[in-house]
Amino acid sequence: MFSIESLFQYNWQIRDEWFEILEPIAEIELFRERNAGIGSIMKTLFHIIDVEYSWIRAIKNEPDVTFDCEEYKDIKSMRTLSDKLRIEIKELLTNWSMDMEYEMVTPGWDDDFYFKGEILRHIIVHEIHHIGQLSIWSKEIGIPVISTSFIGKKLLQRN
Amino acid sequence: MFSIESLFQYNWQIRDEWFEILEPIAEIELFRERNAGIGSIMKTLFHIIDVEYSWIRAIKNEPDVTFDCEEYKDIKSMRTLSDKLRIEIKELLTNWSMDMEYEMVTPGWDDDFYFKGEILRHIIVHEIHHIGQLSIWSKEIGIPVISTSFIGKKLLQRN
Numbered sequence: 001m002f003s004i005e006s007l008f009q010y011n012w013q014i015r016d017e018w019f020e021i022l023e024p025i026a027e028i029e030l031f032r033e034r035n036a037g038i039g040s041i042m043k044t045l046f047h048i049i050d051v052e053y054s055w056i057r058a059i060k061n062e063p064d065v066t067f068d069c070e071e072y073k074d075i076k077s078m079r080t081l082s083d084k085l086r087i088e089i090k091e092l093l094t095n096w097s098m099d100m101e102y103e104m105v106t107p108g109w110d111d112d113f114y115f116k117g118e119i120l121r122h123i124i125v126h127e128i129h130h131i132g133q134l135s136i137w138s139k140e141i142g143i144p145v146i147s148t149s150f151i152g153k154k155l156l157q158r159n
Numbered sequence: 160m161f162s163i164e165s166l167f168q169y170n171w172q173i174r175d176e177w178f179e180i181l182e183p184i185a186e187i188e189l190f191r192e193r194n195a196g197i198g199s200i201m202k203t204l205f206h207i208i209d210v211e212y213s214w215i216r217a218i219k220n221e222p223d224v225t226f227d228c229e230e231y232k233d234i235k236s237m238r239t240l241s242d243k244l245r246i247e248i249k250e251l252l253t254n255w256s257m258d259m260e261y262e263m264v265t266p267g268w269d270d271d272f273y274f275k276g277e278i279l280r281h282i283i284v285h286e287i288h289h290i291g292q293l294s295i296w297s298k299e300i301g302i303p304v305i306s307t308s309f310i311g312k313k314l315l316q317r318n
Binding site for chain 2: 003114119132
C-alpha cells in the first residue's frame, strides 16, 4: 500500500467507527452547539467529508460539488454520503504516483496554486484534528473512546 | 524534503506555536483537570513529547528514556525538553530512506514487532490528535485558535 494511502485508510476506519458509535445517540446531543471547533458533532462530521471531497476534486481539476448540510440530518445519511464519495477518492489514491506529488493545481475557490502532495497531506491532518475534537466531546455524551492509534491497525503493508 | 518529514515539521511548527501562546497562561489553567483526553494541557504536552521520543528510540533500537513529568512544571522547561529531543529526531529523519519503511523493530515495552514506517505514522497522527483536543480546551481558556492547516505552511518542497 502506498504510504500516503495508509493515512487515508486510517482516517476512514476511525470515521466509520464514529458513525457506528454515534448512530444510536440522541439527535439533541449530535446537534448540540458545543462552542468550540466546528460547533457540533454533526457539523464536524459534515465538515470532514465536505473538505476532503472538495480538495480531492481540486486535485482532479474538476469543479467543486457543494453539499447542503440540511440534507444530512442523521448519522445514516451522513454515512451514505461518506461511502459514496469514498469510491471516487479511493480511485484517485489507487492511481497515485510519486510524480504527482509536485504537480500544481488551483482550487476553484482560491487563486493560489498548491502541490497535489500538499493537498493530500492537508486532507489527512484536517480529519485527524477534528476527530481529536470529537474525542473530547465523546466524554460529554458518555460514549467510549475510539482508539486513534495508528499502530495495531495493520495499515502499512508491503506492496 | 522527504514527504513523511513534512508531517513532522507540521507538528513541530504547531507545537512551538502552542508553547508560545501558552507561556503567559496561568498555571492553574495549564494544570486544570479537564476530564477528557490526557486530563490537562500540561499532561497533554508532556505526553506528546514523551510518546514521540519513545517511539523514535524504538526505531533506533535504543533503550527508552523515561522522563519524570514532575520535572516539567512550566511551558519553558517543557519547551526546552522538546527542543533537546528534536535534535535527535531530526537526525533520524534526515537519514530516513524508503527502504527503512518496512524494517521491523520491537520497542522495549512491548513484545510485538512493528514496521518503522508504521511507527513514524503513529507518531504523526498521535500528535495531531492531541493537538485537536487542545484546540477545544483553548476556547475554555480564551486563547486564539492556532491554525492547523497544512496548506499555507510551505511544508512540502522539492528535494
